[in-house]
Amino acid sequence: MPHYEIIYETGAKSVAFYEDDEDALKATQAHHLRATKGEPALLNTEGGDPAASRAAERIVSVLKYDEHPGNYGETQAVDVSVADDTVMKALKDLEVGGMVSVHELAARLRDLTNPHTDVGGHASMFKMKEKGDIWKVPA
């Protein structure tokens, strides 16, 4: 089930499911071409729809994954050793006067299954490692 993360010049990102790379390139290049011409992002809009004036965005990269990258951590279970390391580090980081907030500790553990990074810009927003890229504008 190939999924693709599309990273736009604006910093916006989306995930799309295509049958294959050819299908992915057809869609993303069609959108990118519209952006280069200053055309709208959505063609079939009804009268008065505010989306009618939204312009297409240039695309800077298209990353490929074997599955939806949001599936990372979906089971909300982690390896015991990973949980152990996280708790030990959190106890050191969060300890104040020999006490630790259980909510802050729990938040550190919960974040292990968060599929997102906290990196912005033109980097991937997912922790799952992509299989590769099928389109990348040179930096």
Add this chain to the structure above:
Amino acid sequence: MAVLAFQQMSKLVTDYVMGNSGTVTPPASWTLGLSTTAVSTMARNSVWSATITGTNINEIGSTTAGGYARQTIAKSINQAGIDWGTSTFDNTTVGGGQTTTADQVTFGAFTSPVPSPNGANSWVLTDGSTINAGNPYFAGDTAATRTFALGDTEKVTPAIKAG
């Protein structure tokens, strides 16, 4: 624009927040889907389904994805990725409450053959990436029916009020 909070969202409040349940728990992250179903035909106990009947919620792209996939929203506030903003409070007794708005989410770019079914009438805050599956939590109507063509993208900025 009609909006609706579904049963699972209410259960998270009663069971997880109030009762510290270990079985009724929030997902690792939220996902946002597009539905052909208008909020006016949904109910608090609606479920995702490919079968269009009663109060079922039908997702676009179930027969032919056409570039459609659910988008993710992190369970965090004001981080670099797509997540929730700082919540605000409206003290109005009727209709007020605490509101949070997520970063704008992008769908597409759609390809050809286009998604089937096509024509989004609502967005649904849900969980998981499988089409027509998972728990619905909130829904809101789109500004207009959106029928997607090759190269289109769609933007949704979900705002949630707990009142």
